[in-house]
Amino acid sequence: MASTTCEKNPADCLYSTFGTDPDLSEIVELFVDEMPNRVQTLVEQYNSSDWEGLRRTAHQLKGAAGSYGFEDISPAAARLERFLGGGEPEKVIRDALEQLVNMCSRARAGGPR
Numbered sequence: 001m002a003s004t005t006c007e008k009n010p011a012d013c014l015y016s017t018f019g020t021d022p023d024l025s026e027i028v029e030l031f032v033d034e035m036p037n038r039v040q041t042l043v044e045q046y047n048s049s050d051w052e053g054l055r056r057t058a059h060q061l062k063g064a065a066g067s068y069g070f071e072d073i074s075p076a077a078a079r080l081e082r083f084l085g086g087g088e089p090e091k092v093i094r095d096a097l098e099q100l101v102n103m104c105s106r107a108r109a110g111g112p113r
Contacts, residue, residue, distance in 0.1 A: 006106045013108045016069035020111040024069075029109035031068040039104050046097055054093075055084035058100070070107055076100040 006013040016031075018024040038061055045054035062077035080096040 006108065010112065012106055013112070014070060014072055014103060014106045015108055015111050017071065018069035019109055025110065028068055031064065031070075032107050032109040035104050035107050039101050042097060042101065046094070051084055051093075054097075055081055058084065061100075061104075073100070073103050073107065076103050 016024075016028045019028050021028075038057070041057055042054060042061075044050075045057060058077045058081040062074050062081060065071075065073035065077060076096070076099050080093070080100050083093050083096050
């Protein structure tokens with residue numbers, strides 16, 4: 001992923017509540033490794049005005065992020081999903097997507113150092 005405020009300020013990184021769990025850290029790492037592809041899908045769906053696809057992807061990310069211990073990402077994905085289902089203006093949807101992409105770019109495996 002592109003450099004984010006997370007690299008400049010490690011306190012901005014988002015860590016899973018399971019990131020340091022020896023039984024779950026490996027699957028959290030896989031989830032984080034897949035995050036750039038998820039973000040790319042979200043952006044491509046937005047750019048092609050695939051609102052239903054974007055809503056579905058946001059819904060999936062909402063559940064997955066929560067399951068992998070990224071409680072901060074789930075509400076942002078839920079917000080985007082809600083806006084897409086509620087007929088909000090495109091600017092509102094774009095702002096929600098940008099917030100979600102920013103949060104996803106800050107997701108890290110492991111725990112704070």
